[in-house]
């Protein structure tokens with residue numbers, strides 16, 4: 001049973017353009033339950049990687065059917081050879097040998113990523129039993145950034161009293177450069193548009209409009225200027241993105257504080273996309289809101305890749321996996 005109204009609304013949207021999502025962690029019961037929920041809702045076609053025998057037995061024991069679900073055992077897959085060759089060709093210049101490619105293609109996260117690269121799946125959700133690095137590295141190496149030279153980053157959808165916010169980057173880029181911080185803001189603004197969230201972007205700091213001093217403040221100011229310049233270009237100028245910084249979180253979110261601290265800002269008090277100056281700030285903040293502030297948190301979701309690959313927290317519940325699958329489906333919808 002899905003409790004989150006927001007996730008139910010995303011599943012409804014996903015049904016309008018059904019995508020194929022690969023789940024490499026077929027040994028995990030939370031993943032198998034989520035696959036069952038999504039497939040029985042007909043919100044996505046699911047491919048589970050793992051032991052056909054064990055997964056079928058688990059489904060039978062729960063009285064679940066396998067409609068809309070395909071199970072693939074990578075070791076016995078007819079596509080293994082083609083995926084191995086693809087991996088070798090993509091990575092040989094990076095020093096990958098044919099022998100190593102054969103081993104790596106059998107790693108389920110690589111196998112799933114190679115399915116996407118081959119057009120056999122539209123997206124992947126993994127990470128219930130893997131670190132963020134192990135889940136996303138194959139995607140960074142094989143799927144690659146959508147915009148040349150730009151780093152992929154991540155976002156969380158945070159729900160506060162059912163109102164969605166985008167938080168970025170809380171998962172990937174540890175200490176972004178000025179340009180990376182500007183790019184994170186631009187990608188997060190586009191993510192907001194994709195999910196029907198107002199693209200009002202606040203570049204967060206411990207300072208509002210020069211109230212504080214120091215290298216950290218200047219970095220956010222420089223990134224804000226870079227992002228504002230980009231927003232004037234053809235790529236962004238008609239998207240309705242509003243962006244301002246540097247802003248403290250209270251000035252970004254509270255209209256009374258905004259009126260005092262940043263009276264001329266069109267974002268302050270109305271921000272729905274919060275850009276953190278570092279992974280440390282973003283990661284700590286989202287976890288505090290989730291554990292102490294009663295917010296629902298979905299992510300980290302990667303942005304800026306050629307196809308969606310998304311990570312789960314190892315402490316996730318089946319409902320979180322359903323949420324990640326629904327979000328991945330929507331990202332796969334062009």
Ligand SMILES: CC(C)(COP(=O)(O)OP(=O)(O)OC[C@H]1O[C@@H](n2cnc3c(N)ncnc32)[C@H](O)[C@@H]1OP(=O)(O)O)[C@@H](O)C(=O)NCCC(=O)NCCS
Pocket residue numbers: 094132133134136137140141144145150151152153170171172173174283300
């Ligand atoms: C994402 C992360 C795992 C990548 O680390 P890594 O695998 O050690 O990265 P490497 O520098 O070895 O790069 C591997 C490949 O990915 C690419 N890459 C790395 N970061 C990238 C990014 N942000 N965007 C696009 N490509 C990226 C590299 O260019 C490289 O490609 P290549 O092999 O084709 O040249 C790393 O940034 C990380 O650990 N981030 C923090 C994750 C974390 O702990 N989050 C908190 C919990 S949610």
